[in-house]
Amino acid sequence: MEGASPLERYLESCSGQDDFSTAPHLFTPMSPYDLELPIQTAEDGVFAPQLNQPKELHTDFSSVDLSFLPDVTQDNKEQNLSEDGHETQEELDGSLPSNEDSGVFTDESSLSDPGAAQPSPEASGVCPPLTPMTPVTPATSSESSGIVPQLQNIVSTVNLACKLDLKNIALHARNAEYNPKRFAAVIMRIREPRTTALIFSSGKMVCTGAKSEEQSRLAARKYARVVQKLGFPAKFLDFKIQNMVGSCDVRFPIRLEGLVLTHQQFSSYEPELFPGLVYRMVKPRIVLLIFVSGKVVLTEVVLLGVVLGAGAVQSLSHGCSGKPLEASQNSLCRVAPP
Amino acid sequence: MAARGRCPECGSGSLVEDAHYAQQQLVCAACGCVLSEGLLTTTYTDEEHLREVAYSQSTGQKEQRSRCLQRGIRRVQDLCKVLQLPAVFEETAVSYFQRALQLPAFHLVSLEKKELLGGCCVFVTCRQHNWPLTMGSICSLLYAKQDLFASVYLSLQKELGLSVPALSLADLVTTHLNSFRLFQPTANVPAPFLEDREKLLARTLGIVELASEAWLVTGRHPVPIVTAAAFLAWQSLRPGPRLSCPLARFCRLAGVDLPPPAHLRLKELLEILLGMASQLSWLRGFRLDKKTVVKHIGDLLQHRVFLLRNAFSQDGEEQQDTAPGQGSPSQDPERACPSAGKRHGGRSLRPLLPPCLIHPRKRLRAAAPSAPAAAATGDEPISDSEIEQYLRSPEEIQAFRKAKGWL
Numbered sequence: 001m002e003g004a005s006p007l008e009r010y011l012e013s014c015s016g017q018d019d020f021s022t023a024p025h026l027f028t029p030m031s032p033y034d035l036e037l038p039i040q041t042a043e044d045g046v047f048a049p050q051l052n053q054p055k056e057l058h059t060d061f062s063s064v065d066l067s068f069l070p071d072v073t074q075d076n077k078e079q080n081l082s083e084d085g086h087e088t089q090e091e092l093d094g095s096l097p098s099n100e101d102s103g104v105f106t107d108e109s110s111l112s113d114p115g116a117a118q119p120s121p122e123a124s125g126v127c128p129p130l131t132p133m134t135p136v137t138p139a140t141s142s143e144s145s146g147i148v149p150q151l152q153n154i155v156s157t158v159n160l161a162c163k164l165d166l167k168n169i170a171l172h173a174r175n176a177e178y179n180p181k182r183f184a185a186v187i188m189r190i191r192e193p194r195t196t197a198l199i200f201s202s203g204k205m206v207c208t209g210a211k212s213e214e215q216s217r218l219a220a221r222k223y224a225r226v227v228q229k230l231g232f233p234a235k236f237l238d239f240k241i242q243n244m245v246g247s248c249d250v251r252f253p254i255r256l257e258g259l260v261l262t263h264q265q266f267s268s269y270e271p272e273l274f275p276g277l278v279y280r281m282v283k284p285r286i287v288l289l290i291f292v293s294g295k296v297v298l299t300e301v302v303l304l305g306v307v308l309g310a311g312a313v314q315s316l317s318h319g320c321s322g323k324p325l326e327a328s329q330n331s332l333c334r335v336a337p338p
Numbered sequence: 339m340a341a342r343g344r345c346p347e348c349g350s351g352s353l354v355e356d357a358h359y360a361q362q363q364l365v366c367a368a369c370g371c372v373l374s375e376g377l378l379t380t381t382y383t384d385e386e387h388l389r390e391v392a393y394s395q396s397t398g399q400k401e402q403r404s405r406c407l408q409r410g411i412r413r414v415q416d417l418c419k420v421l422q423l424p425a426v427f428e429e430t431a432v433s434y435f436q437r438a439l440q441l442p443a444f445h446l447v448s449l450e451k452k453e454l455l456g457g458c459c460v461f462v463t464c465r466q467h468n469w470p471l472t473m474g475s476i477c478s479l480l481y482a483k484q485d486l487f488a489s490v491y492l493s494l495q496k497e498l499g500l501s502v503p504a505l506s507l508a509d510l511v512t513t514h515l516n517s518f519r520l521f522q523p524t525a526n527v528p529a530p531f532l533e534d535r536e537k538l539l540a541r542t543l544g545i546v547e548l549a550s551e552a553w554l555v556t557g558r559h560p561v562p563i564v565t566a567a568a569f570l571a572w573q574s575l576r577p578g579p580r581l582s583c584p585l586a587r588f589c590r591l592a593g594v595d596l597p598p599p600a601h602l603r604l605k606e607l608l609e610i611l612l613g614m615a616s617q618l619s620w621l622r623g624f625r626l627d628k629k630t631v632v633k634h635i636g637d638l639l640q641h642r643v644f645l646l647r648n649a650f651s652q653d654g655e656e657q658q659d660t661a662p663g664q665g666s667p668s669q670d671p672e673r674a675c676p677s678a679g680k681r682h683g684g685r686s687l688r689p690l691l692p693p694c695l696i697h698p699r700k701r702l703r704a705a706a707p708s709a710p711a712a713a714a715t716g717d718e719p720i721s722d723s724e725i726e727q728y729l730r731s732p733e734e735i736q737a738f739r740k741a742k743g744w745l
Contacts, residue, residue, distance in 0.1 A: 171735060175728045190728065217716030225725050253692050256556050260504045268495070269504050272473045273488045275557035292557040292692045 149246035149298055153209060154216040156241045160203040160224055160234040169199065172230050188223060195219040199227065203234075206242075213241055244301040250294045259290070347371040406452065410435055413456040417479065421471070427463045434459040434498065443497050454482050454490045461491065465502045470509035472561060507560060511546055514564050515539050519593040520572070527591050530579035533572055541571035544639040545607065551646060552610045553692040554603065562600040565589065566607055569600075574635035581629055606693060613688070614638050614645040650690035 166186045170178035176188045176199075185198045195209040195216070205223060210216035220239060227234040256277045260269040269277040276297075279288040289297040344351050345366035352367040363375040403411075414435050418428040435456055438444050444455055457480040464471040477487050495502060520527060521535045545567040549555050555563055569588050573580045585604060589596035608628045615621050615631050615638060624630070631638075638645060688696065730738065 171738065172730050173728055174730050174734075192724075214716035218718060218720075221716075222720055222725065225720050226728050229725055229729060253553060253695060254556075257504060257507075257550075264503060265501055268502070270473075271505075271555075271557060272559050272561075273492075291694075292553065293694045 147248055147250060149248035149296075151211050151244060151246045152297075153243075153245040154211070154213060154241060155206065155208045155243040155245075156210075156213075156216045156220060156239060157204065157206050158220045158224065158239045159237040160199075160205055160227060160232075161237050162203050162233050162235070164199065164201050164203055164227065164232055166199070166201050169227065169230055173226060175226075188226070190219060190222055190226075193219045197223045199223070213244075216241065243299065245297065245299045246301070247295065247297045250296060252294050253292055254290060254294055256290065256292055343373070345369060345371055345373065407436065407439055410439060410452060410456050413453065414460055417457060417460045420479065421460070421464075423460075423464065423469070427460070427467060427469070430466075431456075431459040431463040434462060434494075434500075438494055438498060441497050443493060450482075451486070451490055454480060454487050455494065457482065457487070458491045458494045462494065462500055462502055465505065466500070468503065468506055468509065470506060470513050472505070472510065474561060505560065507546060507550065507555065507564075508543060510560055511543055511564050511567075512539060514561065515542060515568060517594060518568065520591065528579075530576065531583070531591060533575060537575060538568065538571055541575060541635070541639070542568045544642075545571055545635070548610065548639065548642050548646075549603075549607055551642075552650075552690060554606050554610070556692060557694075558603075559597070559599065562597040563603050565594065565597060565600045566603040568592075569604065570607060570611075570632060570635060573632045577633040581632060611635065611638055613649040614642065617645050617648045646690065650688060 164186075166178050166180070166184075169186050169188075170176045173186075173188065175190060176186045178186045183198075185200045188197045188199055189195070190197075193210050193215040195207055197208070197220070198206040205220065207216055207220045207223060210219050217239060221236060224234050224236050256269050256271075259279075260267045260277060263279065266281060267277050267279045276289045276291045279290055280286075281288060285300070286298055287300040289299070343353055345353060345368065348366060348369040348371070350366055350368035353373065354365050354367050356363055356365050358375070361375055364373040365371070366373060411432050414431050415428055418431060438455055438459065439452070444452070447455075457476050461471060461473065461476045463469075473484065473487060473491070476482075477484050480487070494500070515535070515538060518538075520531060520533050520538070523529070523532060542564070546555070546564060549563055549567060566585070569585050572588065573583070583591075585600060586596055589600075608631065611631050612626060612628070615626050615634060618634070618637060618641070621634060621637075626634075
C-alpha cells in the first residue's frame with residue numbers, strides 16, 4: 001500500500017536521528033534579566049544581539065545561516081525594541097524567570113513581553129532555571145485599557161416543577177418544535193428577548209441566547225408563562241445562570257506559540273486541531289479562546305464572585321502596544337443571582 | 339489434618355488432606371472418594387466448604403488484566419516499535435493507557451475509541467518528550483478519522499490532567515523532510531531534481547522561520563507550511579531546471595502527500611518574499627514576479643531581519659526612527675504622521691499582520707449591543723398579549739392536527 005512507504009522510509013531514517021533528550025545547548029543563557037519595568041537602556045545593548053538570533057527551536061541547528069547578524073547595528077536596535085513584541089519566540093533569554101510577565105505591564109518597551117519566551121531550552125528537554133509559573137490574578141492597574149468584553153450568550157436553567165406533555169406543547173404553541181427521534185425536548189423560541197429554550201418533560205428548562213443576565217431571566221419567565229398558558233401548573237424555581245460567553249478584541253495580533261511556551265500549564269494550543277489557543281485561567285476560573293487576530297472569546301464564566309474578564313487577557317498576551325488593562329468592570333463582573 | 343465438611347458419597351465426616359504426587363487432594367477417609375483436588379489458596383470461604391473455587395472467582399482474577407487491556411497494551415507496544423521510539427516512551431505510554439482505561443470515561447466506550455486511546459497515549463508521550471509526531475501520522479497508522487482522534491485526545495488530556503507541550507516546528511521540519519524522496523537517485527526522479535539533504539533542510543528551516551515571523555504559521559496547520567517551504571527551498575537551490583515544476587508534481591516526485599492548503603501557503607510566502615525583494619537594493623531594478631523571486635531566496639533569507647523590517651510596517655503606526663539620510667528631519671515626522679507606515683520610497687506598505695487581519699472576511703454584524711433599557715431588572719411584568727401571540731388558535735390546532743395526523 002502506497003501510504004505505508006513514506007512511513008517506512010521515515011522509520012528507516014529515524015534510526016539515524018538525533019537523541020532529542022540530550023541535545024546540547026547552542027547558546028549560553030544571558031545574565032539574569034531583572035525585569036523592573038520600564039526597561040533600562042543599559043540592558044538594551046545586551047539584549048539586541050539576542051533579538052537577532054534565529055529562533056533556535058531545535059538545538060541541533062548548527063547549519064543555520066547566521067550571516068545576517070552583522071546587518072543589525074546599534075542604531076537599529078531601538079527599532080527592534082519597539083517592534084511588535086510578538087516575536088516572543090525569537091528572543092532567547094534562556095535565564096529569564098518566567099513569572100515576570102505576570103503583574104503590571106507598562107508599555108514603554110515591548111521587551112517585557114519577549115523575555116518570557118523560553119523556546120529552545122524547553123525544546124531540548126533540558127530544564128532551564130525557570131521559576132514555576134504561579135497563577136496570578138491579573139493586575140488591576142489604574143489605567144483603563146478601554147477593552148470591554150461584550151456578552152454574546154448566556155445560558156441559564158430553571159425548574160418549572162411540573163411534568164410536561166411535550167406533544168401537547170408542540171401542538172398548542174406556535175413557536176415550538178419537537179422531534180422526539182432527534183432530541184427529547186421541545187425547542188421553543190421567543191422574539192423578545194431573542195432567545196431559545198429547551199423544555200424537557202421533567203419540567204426543567206434551559207434558556208440560551210440572551211445577551212445579559214436580566215434578559216435571560218426575563219426570557220425564562222416568558223417561557224414559563226407560555227407553558228402556564230398552555231395549561232400546566234408551571235412555577236419558576238431555582239433560576240440559575242450556568243454559563244456566560246463573552247468576546248472581545250485586543251486589537252493586536254498575538255503570538256500563540258510564544259504564549260503557549262510561557263504559560264504552558266494553562267494553555268493548550270493544537271494548530272492541527274483548532275486555530276485558537278485554549279487558556280484555562282485558574283483565578284478567576286474562565287476558559288479563554290485566544291486567536292491570532294487578537295479576538296478573544298471568554299467562556300465558562302460560572303460566576304461565584306467578581307470576574308475580571310478581559311483584563312486578564314491582555315496581561316497574558318505579549319502586546320506590542322501593550323496597553324495595560326484594568327479589570328473590566330462591566331457585564332462580566334457581577335455575582336450570579338441566587 | 340481433618341477439615342470440616344462431609345463426604346458427599348458416604349456422609350462421613352472424616353476428611354483428610356493428602357497429596358497425590360504433587361497435587362493436594364481432599365479425600366474421604368471412609369470411602370476414599372476424592373472431594374476436591376488442586377485447590378488454590380484463596381481467601382474465599384468457599385474453600386472451607388471444600389468446593390473448588392473457580393479461577394474467575396479467586397483473587398487471581400483481580401491480578402490478571404482484562405483481555406481488552408492486554409490487547410490495548412500490545413497495540414501501544416506495537417505502535418512504539420513501528421515508530422522506533424525509545425523504551426522509556428513505551429513504558430510511559432503503557433502506563434498512561436492503563437490509567438486511562440480504568441477511568442469510566444474510557445472504560446465504557448466503543449472498541450474503536452479504545453483503539454484510538456492507545457494511539458493517543460503514544461502521541462501524548464511523544465509530545466511530552468518533544469518528539470515531533472503529528473496527529474496526521476498517528477491517524478494514518480491507526481486508520482482513524484481525525485476528528486474522532488481529536489475528541490479522544492482532548493478527553494484524555496482532560497481526564498488524566500496531562501500537560502502537553504506545543505509541537506516544535508523545527509523538529510517537525512526535520513522529520514517531515516526525512517520522508518522526502520529526493521536525496522537518493524531513484525527511477526522516477528530526474529537527476530536535476532535530486533538535492534542534498536542538509537542544504538534543503540537548512541533552507542527550509544530558514545523559510546519556515548521567515549513564515550513564522552510573518553505571521554503565516556500561527557493558528558494554521560503546520561504540515562502544509564512545511565511542504566510549501568520545502569518546495570520553495572528546493573526550487574531556489576537550483577532554479578534552472580526546477581522552476582517549471584509545479585507544487586503537485588514536486589510532491590508526487592518526493593513521494594509525499596500534497597495537503598490542500600499548501601497552495602495558499604505558497605502564495606502567501608511568495609507575497610512576503612516579493613515584498614522583501616523590493617527592498618533589496620540590487621534587486622530594485624528588476625521586475626520580480628512569483629517565479630523569478632525564487633532565484634533570490636538565498637539572499638532574501640540572509641538579510642531577512644533587515645528586509646522584513648523595511649518591507650512591512652510593524653505596528654500600523656509610523657516609525658519615528660527611519661533610515662538616515664532622509665532629508666530634513668523636521669519634515670520627516672510630518673510626512674510620516676498622516677499616513678501610516680510610509681517609508682522613504684513613498685510607497686504605502688502593508689503591515690506585518692496575520693492574513694486574517696489583512697483580509698478580513700466580511701461578516702454581517704448584527705447591530706452592536708443595542709441594550710434595551712427595558713430589561714433592566716429582568717422582573718418586568720409580562721403582558722398577556724405578548725404571550726398569546728405564541729399560542730395557536732383553536733382553528734389552527736384543528737388544521738394542524740388534520741395535517742399531521744397526530745393525536
